[in-house]
Amino acid sequence: MDVLSPKERLLRSLKGEAVERAPVICPGGMMNSAIVDVMKNHGNVLPDGHRDSKIMADLALDVQADTGFENVGIPFCMTVEAEALGSDIDFGTLKCEPKIAKEIFPSVKDVIYKEDDALVKSDRAGTVFQAIYNAAGHSPDIPVIGSITGPLSTAASVVDPMNFLKELRKVKDESHRFVDYVTNQLIGYAQHMVDNGASVISIADPTATGEILGPKMFGDYAVVYINKLVDAIHEMGVPVIVHICGRMQAVTQHIANLHADAISVDALVSLKKLKEEYPHLTTMGNLSTFLLEFGETPNIQRSTEQLIQDEINILAPACGLSTSTPLQNIQTFTGVAKAV
Amino acid sequence: MEKEELFRQIADAVVEMEEDTVEELAQQSLEDGIDAYETIDSGLAKGMERAGQLFDEEEYFVPELLMCSDAMNVGIDVLKPHLKSENVSKKGKVVIGVVEGDTHDIGKNLVRLMMETGGFEVLDLGRDIPPAEFVSKAEEYGADIIGIATLMTTTMPGMKEVVDILADKGIRDKFKVIVGGGPISPAFAKKIGADGYARNAADAVKVAEKLLSNTDLALGA
The missing domain is CATH 3.40.50.280 (Cobalamin-binding domain)
Structure with a gap:
């Protein structure tokens, strides 16, 4: 039987304190679970919800109620940050999430720097803050997670990614200046999320993977700027989840250097092994989203039980969910997680 | 310089991401009267193939592979105008x-x-x-x-x-x-x-x- 409220359980888990069972969550942002089934059930739909704080908050609450995830996750995409810094966004459709239509600058050398509060003053960010405020007021026992696109992914959404990746090596000074600027924007963004009621911040940085960057660039950039962001959020008194995409072998040695309160990983990574290697790490994940979309109920049950048996600290999908994931499959996942 | 040695140096320069060296060596291959296609195939593409291998072995990652490709392209830009069209056969x-x-x-x-x-x-x-x-x-x-x-x-x-x-x-x-x-x-x-x-x-x-x-x-x- 549950003793703790979902919020207490998640916050305690992130502190490494004892809980009666692992929470089961889905943080929003890159990893959001605004699936078509939920939108059709209640009529709060995307893409409208990306620009309307009421729809955004209502949809986040619908998702929480229908799926059984023990958090509210806001927003539902990874474009808020880049749009505020100048890139063009395609808002997608009900089924298809928004994306960067065009990065505004071809090179880090072309970046026109805005004031450090450009992101927090943007319309999109305002929508997110208001939605967080509404959702947090609605159910105080359910934690609201504010989701942020990480420094390198935001940077690679503002500068052409192919050039950006080369310039991390070729034009180091300007690349550092630019990523630092992006990080400062994100710190302000996180601060306003916290001020409006977010009790956890989750950072997903899919460009900052070992597979793309390799160990050297991951250490020189990803670790440095993700930690700068995490440290700043810690000063606000709020715990941070960091999600690392893809295979991790190339950068495993850096993972323990991240200051995050929990590390969330992709389905390809064995959390069990990661725990063995770094026993102090709070682990989160990593039910395959492929399984969630196409799997049979018994397989979803078994895989969830395996995560519980492996003592994964926080149960969550391994990555972004497909919008056509059947609601019933998610309910199977959260149901098994809660039945412990 | 022997042709094979030149090809080897071109391939090395691609792997080492040295655009300027690639450009110089490509120019030299033309001055030496070496067939442009052969230089591309045995020099530039060989280098890129090795870069791909390093990528496969997780020695190189995306930034490195892209820089190798830039170096290769500098060489191709030099050589392309001198290609004879008949020796361009494609796999598919x-x-x-x-x-x-x-x-x-x-x-x-x-x-x-x-x-x-x-x-x-x-x-x-x-x-x-x-x-x-x-x-x-x-x-x-x-x-x-x-x-x-x-x-x-x-x-x-x-x-x-x-x-x-x-x-x-x-x-x-x-x-x-x-x-x-x-x-x-x-x-x-x-x-x-x-x-x-x-x-x-x-x-x-x-x-x-x-x-x-x-x-x-x-x-x-």
């Missing part, structure tokens, strides 16, 4: 793109790069491509292979749609379909009825070569 035609809903095209760009270096003719559709467009462009272009990439789990069903459209139109056998990208596994490739799964850009070339010579190998069947 490939249409590639990133599935609709996904604008991450780093992986796809690497595949194009390695495919072109590996001797394939490539039509790059770009990113965020609807399934039907893969099919219509492949027909128009007379492609042998359709390469579909995605980085996002959410767009994986689009890959299946491409295969389904081919089947519906009764032209499934005309094309080999290769899928790849972050969330894709060989099991997924099999499940949706693709012909091949490529682990990374270097692997894509090998899979494409296998598929055009022998149908059954690429999925380990």
Whole structure:
């Protein structure tokens, strides 16, 4: 039987304190679970919800109620940050999430720097803050997670990614200046999320993977700027989840250097092994989203039980969910997680 | 300098990402009267092949591979005007793109790069491509292979749609379909009825070569 409220359980888990069972969550942002089934059930739909704080908050609450995830996750995409810094966004459709239509600058050398509060003053960010405020007021026992696109992914959404990746090596000074600027924007963004009621911040940085960057660039950039962001959020008194995409072998040695309160990983990574290697790490994940979309109920049950048996600290999908994931499959996942 | 030594130095300069050296050596090859195609094939492409190998072995990562490719392209720019058209033979035609809903095209760009270096003719559709467009462009272009990439789990069903459209139109056998990208596994490739799964850009070339010579190998069947 549950003793703790979902919020207490998640916050305690992130502190490494004892809980009666692992929470089961889905943080929003890159990893959001605004699936078509939920939108059709209640009529709060995307893409409208990306620009309307009421729809955004209502949809986040619908998702929480229908799926059984023990958090509210806001927003539902990874474009808020880049749009505020100048890139063009395609808002997608009900089924298809928004994306960067065009990065505004071809090179880090072309970046026109805005004031450090450009992101927090943007319309999109305002929508997110208001939605967080509404959702947090609605159910105080359910934690609201504010989701942020990480420094390198935001940077690679503002500068052409192919050039950006080369310039991390070729034009180091300007690349550092630019990523630092992006990080400062994100710190302000996180601060306003916290001020409006977010009790956890989750950072997903899919460009900052070992597979793309390799160990050297991951250490020189990803670790440095993700930690700068995490440290700043810690000063606000709020715990941070960091999600690392893809295979991790190339950068495993850096993972323990991240200051995050929990590390969330992709389905390809064995959390069990990661725990063995770094026993102090709070682990989160990593039910395959492929399984969630196409799997049979018994397989979803078994895989969830395996995560519980492996003592994964926080149960969550391994990555972004497909919008056509059947609601019933998610309910199977959260149901098994809660039945412990 | 001996021709072979020059080729070796060009290949090394590509691997070392040294654009200026590549440019100088390419110029020198022309002054020495060496056939431009031979310099591209035995020097530049060899270097890029080795870069691809280092990428496969996780010695090099995306930034390094892109810089090697820039170095190679500097050399190609020097040599291209001197190519005689008759010695350009291609292994096959490939249409590639990133599935609709996904604008991450780093992986796809690497595949194009390695495919072109590996001797394939490539039509790059770009990113965020609807399934039907893969099919219509492949027909128009007379492609042998359709390469579909995605980085996002959410767009994986689009890959299946491409295969389904081919089947519906009764032209499934005309094309080999290769899928790849972050969330894709060989099991997924099999499940949706693709012909091949490529682990990374270097692997894509090998899979494409296998598929055009022998149908059954690429999925380990």
